[in-house]
Amino acid sequence: MENQNHPQTKKRSKIWIPVVIVIFAIASAAAWIGYLAVLAPTIQTDAEYFYVHSDDSYDDVLGRIKDENIVRHYWLFERMAKAMDLSENINPGRYRLESGMNNRRFIGNLRGGYQEAVKFRFQNLRLKENFAGLLGQTFEADSAEFAQLLQDTAVATKYGFTSDNVFSMFIPNTYEIYWNTKPEEIFARFHTEYNNFWNADRKAKADALNMTTQEVSSLAAIVKGEAMHVDEMPKIAGLYINRLKRGILLQADPTVIFANNDFTIRRVLNRHLTIDNPYNTYRYKGLPPGPIMMPSIASIDAVLNYDKHDYIYMCAKDDFSGYHLFAKTMADHLVNARKFQRALDERNIKR
Known part of the structure; x- marks a missing residue:
């Protein structure tokens, strides 16, 4: 039996120990690099999304990822991108960036088009x-x-x-x-x-008003322009429907502001009413050609479910609460209007 303590055996052992250490170190480094390249969190930017435009080339995308410091260890990301054939499968879109996201997932999202709406x-x-x-x-x-x-x-x-x-x-x-x-x-x-x-129920209510869905929206836009409070919308809608049924000019101030294309107007004056524009409901009878603003769902439903009453006049309350005073006669309306005009004068609101 060979003697374990033989000098040559000891010499060979001394030679192998460094070799094993080097191999272990190389294997450990390779494993660590593999971990960083594939599994380790890679996103380092504070940006919430990364955008790939429809006309972006592969080089454009990688260039921005590098320039914007999207990922740690860009050189590892670039190699992973090549290994996963990103250049052949990149998709435009808006991609969410998360702090725990690794290269494999980020690249997989870009390849699969797994963007966030x-x-x-x-x-x-x-x-x-x-x-x-x-x-x-x-x-x-x-x-x-x-x-x-x-x-x-x-x-x-x-x-x-x-x-x-x-x-x-x-x-x-x-x-x-x-x-x-x-x-x-x-x-x-x-x-x-x-x-x-515009389901069957809403269409049926529009038909009952003898209005198209577009006409309902045009009236709803006026209601939206007049109302500061949703709970008053059905009452305002009822007033304008009364005017339409009786063939009375709507005389809605928001349409005058729209016709003048001056949305800084806070006080509609006689000079504003003279503009010859089909959206000026002080001069043109019926609804304007289209909505003066994008109507809300609440204002559309207010028209379809309008309050039934006999009011044909309204005026903003003089307490500037955003609510209105309603009247059935011109005489009552003039009383309300004078109160509001005095309140405007007291606050030096001239236009």
């Missing part, structure tokens, strides 16, 4: 350009593309509207839509939601 909410919009601006801020397409669609008569006709009343197609609500969805597809989605909103 935008929760798009809108309300209280006055003009088409306001809506186009909001859409452009929220989605990949810019506001000019949305503005062009909103002004396009052919697009309005396609969905059963005119260029004047197409604004009524957009029902204020919260919608989940992917960031890179094309403007035409977004409009189609809004039209689908419009049809869903």
Whole structure:
């Protein structure tokens, strides 16, 4: 039997120990690098989302990931991207970035197009350009593309509207839509939601008023412009419906402000009433050609479920509470109007 304490055996042992240590160190380093490349949290930015544009190239995307310091150890991310064939499968979209996300998951999301939809909410919009601006801020397409669609008569006709009343197609609500969805597809989605909103019950109520759904929205926009409080909307709607039924000019101040295109007006004066514009309901009988602002769901339902009464006049209360005083006769209305005019004068509100 060979002697374990032989000098040559001891010498070989001394040689192998460093070799084993080196191999172990290399294996440990490789394992650590593999962990960093695949499993370790990699997101280091405070940004909530990473956007891949429809016209971005693979180099564009990797360049921004590097320049914006999205990931730790970019060189490892780049190698993982190559290993996972990201260049062949990258998808545009809006991708959520989470602190615990690793390279494999981040790259997998980009490859699979696993983006997070935008929760798009809108309300209280006055003009088409306001809506186009909001859409452009929220989605990949810019506001000019949305503005062009909103002004396009052919697009309005396609969905059963005119260029004047197409604004009524957009029902204020919260919608989940992917960031890179094309403007035409977004409009189609809004039209689908419009049809869903105008269910059989609402359509039946519009028919009972002898109004189209677009006309209901036009009246609802006036109600929305007049009312500061939702609980007063049905009463205001009832007043304007009384005027329509009797063939009386609506004489709605918000339409005059819209016709003058001056939304700084706080006090409608006689000079404002003279403008020759179809939206000026002091000069033109009936409803205006389209909504003067985007009506809310509450204002639409207020028209459809209006209060039945005999009022045909109203005036803002002189306590500036946002509520109104209603009257059945011109004499009573003038009393209310003088109270409000005095209150305006006391506060030096001249326009």
